[in-house]
Amino acid sequence: MNIFDVLQSVDRRVIYVLLALVIAIPLLKPIPLPLSIAPETQQCYDFLNGLPDGGVLWIGGDYDSGSATELTPVGIAAAKLAFKKNMKIILYSMWNTGATQNHNWLKAVADEMGKQYGVDWVDIGWKAQAPYVLRGMTDDIITAAQGTDFEGNSLASLPLMQQVKKITPEYVDGILDLTTGSPGADTYLQYVIEPKGVPCTVAVTAVSSAQYMPRVRAGQYKGLTNGLSGAAEFEKLTGFPGKATAGIGAQAFSHALIILLIILGNIGYVVNRRG
C-alpha cells in the first residue's frame, strides 16, 4: 500500500478524531476571524432595523433543538434589536418540540432588557395543527389559538393581544421566521405573506438555504441568514455578539479539514487511476 492508497482510504475513526479536535479547540479557545457580510444577511438586518419603533414583530420559532445552534442566535439578536427599538414581540412556534426552548430564550432576552410579559411580549406557544391555526390567526388570533398562550393564560387578558387582533399589516409590522423545514417559512408564505401582505424575513439552516434562496431573489422573503455563518454575520450587524460569533471559528476549521481531506483523497484517486 503506497502513500496514495493511504490518502484515499483514511480510516473514518481518524477523521472523527481530527474533526472532534478542530471543533473543540476553537470552541475552548476562540480565534477571531474576519466576517464578510452576505447580501442576504444585510437585507435581513436592514429589514428588521427598518421596522418602525414601537411596532410589532412576529417571530416564528419553527425549529427544535437540533437546529438551535444555527437559529437561536439570530432570534436572540433580533429580539434584542426589536426591544431596543421598543417594539413588541409575539412568538408562535409551529414545532411542538421547540416551543419550550423558544419560550426560554425569548424570556431570557426579555428579562435582560426589562420587558414585561403580556405588555411587551407574548408567547402563543404551539397549537395542534399549527399551520391551520396560523391561517386562522390571519382572521382572529385569539380564536384560532384557542384563547390561551404558551403557559395556559388567557390571551384576551394580555394587553398586547388586546391591541394585536390578527396577522395583517395593520397589526403586525414584520415577521422573522426561524425555520428548518415544514411547517415553517413556506407556511408563512402560503398563508400570511402572499394573501395578507405582511413582510417577512427568514433565518434558515445552512442545509436548507439553497431551497429558500430563489424566494429571496424573487422578493418574497426580505432577506435570509444562512446557517451559523449567517447568524454570526447578523450578530455582527446588530452589535450583539453571541454564540454564533463564538462558534464560527469551529465551523471554519471543520470546513477546512473536510476540504483538505477531499483534496487529499482526490490526489490519491487521480494518481492511482493514472498509474
Added chain:
Amino acid sequence: MRKELPLALTVLTGLWVMACNYLQPVAKLDLFTKTEHWYVISGTAAFLIGTINLIMVHGKNIMRRKEGWYNSAILLIVLFAYSIHGLIVTQNDPKWQWFWDNVWTPVNSTMFSLLCFYIASAAYRAFRVRSKEATVLLVAAVLVMLGNVPLGKLIWSQIPNIKNWIMAVPNSAGMRAITLGVYVGAFAVSMRIMLGLERAHLGSGS
C-alpha cells in the same frame, strides 16, 4: 361501500375546498374557516392512529423477541409513562418539563450533532473526480463551503462573492426548476386521488 364511501368523501371534500378558495360566491361566505376546524380534529385523530400503529409494531417485536426487542420495550415504557404523566399533570408541570428539557432536548441535539461526523466521512469518500459532472460538483461544493466561513475570505477575497453568485444564480435556477416539478407532480397526484384513480390510501387490494 367500503371503497366507494371513502372515495366519495375524498372527491366531495376536495371539491368543497376548491370551491371555498376559488369560486368567488362561495369564498365570500368564508366557510373555509369553519372547515379548518375539521383539519385540526382529523389531524389530531391521525396522531392516535399513528400511536396505535407504533404500539402494534413494537409490541410484536417484544412478543417475538426479535433482535433489539429491549429497545422496543424501552420505547413503549417511556411512551406510556410520559404520556400518562403528562395527561395527569399537564405540560406546565415542572417535573414533566424537566424530563423534556433535560433528557429529550440534549438527546435530540446530540443526534443531530452526530450528522457532522457522518457527513465529513461521507464527503471524503464520495467527492471523487470520476467525471466532468462530478468535478463541477466538487469545485462548486468546495467554493460554497469556503465561502460560508471566514477562511474563504482569508484565502482569496473573491471567494465569498463567488459563493454568493453560485447560491443566487445557478442554485436558484435549479431550485426553481425542481420546485416547479415537485408542485406539478403534487397537483397530478392530488387530481388522481380526487378522481379516484389513485387508491393506495384505501388499503391493500384497492
